Amino acid sequence: MLDNKTIVVGVTGGIAAYKACDVVSKFKKLGANIHVIMTESACEFVRPMSFQTLSNNFVISDMFEEPKTWEVEHIELAKKADAFLIVPATANFIGKLASGIADDMLTTTVMATKSPVIIAPAMNTNMYENKIVQDNINKLEKYGYNFIEPTSGLLACGDIGKGKLEDVDIIVEYVDNFFNNSYKAGNKSDFFGKKIIITAGPTIESIDPVRYITNRSSGKMGYAIAEEAVKRGAIVTLVSGKTNLKVPEGIEKFIGIESAEDLYNTLVEEFDKNDVVIQSAAVADYRPKSYSDKKIKKSDDDLVIKLSRNKDVAYELGKIKGDKILVGFAAETNDVLENASRKIKKKNLDFIVANDLTKAGAGFNSDTNIVKIIDSKGNIFEYPKLLKKEVGNLILDKIKEVIDNRNK
Structure with a gap:
């Protein structure tokens, strides 16, 4: 169970963004405290109000909007998180993170955290297999970021191939196993994602x-x-x-x-x-x-x-x-x-x-x-x-x- 665990869910602008709603819902049912950060593009696919209702917490989508609390939001979220989950992760987000670009609330908060970061990519097959994207993924893996590989199947664009977001239940189980099967060092697992x-x-x-x-x-x-x-x-x-x-x-x-x-x-x-x-x-x-x-x-x-x-x-x-x-x-x-x-x-x-x-x-x-x-x-x-x-x-x-x- 995820009782009292704080998970920050980052949602980027991909067609699979709607599946993140199900992820957040399942985390809540397992007892987790969920904070959602959305990119500007993600808001074009799913409205922030959906995640706000499911998480029972304010959703952050604008780096410069008036804060809901008197805290430096990205630093406070980065500190309080037991784990970050980026679902879905676009090629754009992966590229920015691999290049050290922090130009929105999500990339800024991820850069500021020392918690485990789990990235679940979803994109067109040709994009996922592009050497630049794969190099970025390999680079981030060497830095200790963790990836849940996409699966193969019929994609939203009509193509068939690898790039489909992993099944929601598997994503939730992956994060759940981290907390329940870890050889604890504080709240962290020293081989998490290896x-x-x-x-x-x-x-x-x-x-x-x-x-x-x-x-x-x-x-x-x-x-x-x-x-x-x-x-x-x-x-x-x-x-x-x-x-x-x-x-x-x-x-x-x-x-x-x-x-x-x-x-x-x-x-x-x-x-x-x-x-x-x-x-x-x-x-x-x-x-x-x-x-x-x-x-x-x-x-x-x-x-x-x-x-x-x-x-x-x-x-x-x-x-x-x-x-x-x-x-x-x-x-x-x-x-x-x-x-x-x-x-x-x-x-x-x-x-x-x-x-x-x-x-x-x-x-x-x-x-x-x-x-x-x-x-x-x-x-x-x-x-x-x-x-x-x-x-x-x-x-x-x-x-x-x-x-x-x-x-x-």
């Missing part, structure tokens, strides 16, 4: 329709990280091999895979959509060189299966890393630190989580783990035996450090 892809579980390499090669990974570590990341406000994609685990609540997208090749193809497809990649899956290094589409019959002779190398998924992602944060895992039985340290440089990782499988409470299928985190500078951080969800939060804390250091 897009994280997490791999978990084993891969399977088929020999024939009956038999396969796999490993002992249960997926518990990856699922624990995913659950904690959701609690801290992240938008999580979980890519998992076969496990007996329930998918954590609040996961944005779940993708089931089997082989190492499936995992690689999925990560390449999802890579650009995410800010962080946490690679906790146990990936098979080898696969059968040839697959039999019929069950291989038992004979009196030994069976020889030739194996071929799989792609090193972490290494391949390291080559296209860009500004992503990459986290690797090293489950070892000997020379743990040496083996893990080599992987950091080779795979272009920000840090690696190493554990010794021979230690009690640190292996597969356990609810606990004993890990060492090694960063790209060679610093080693050792931890006692902890629950895997506690290890998950340690990993997220270390990712937050990387993000904060990059922003300095």
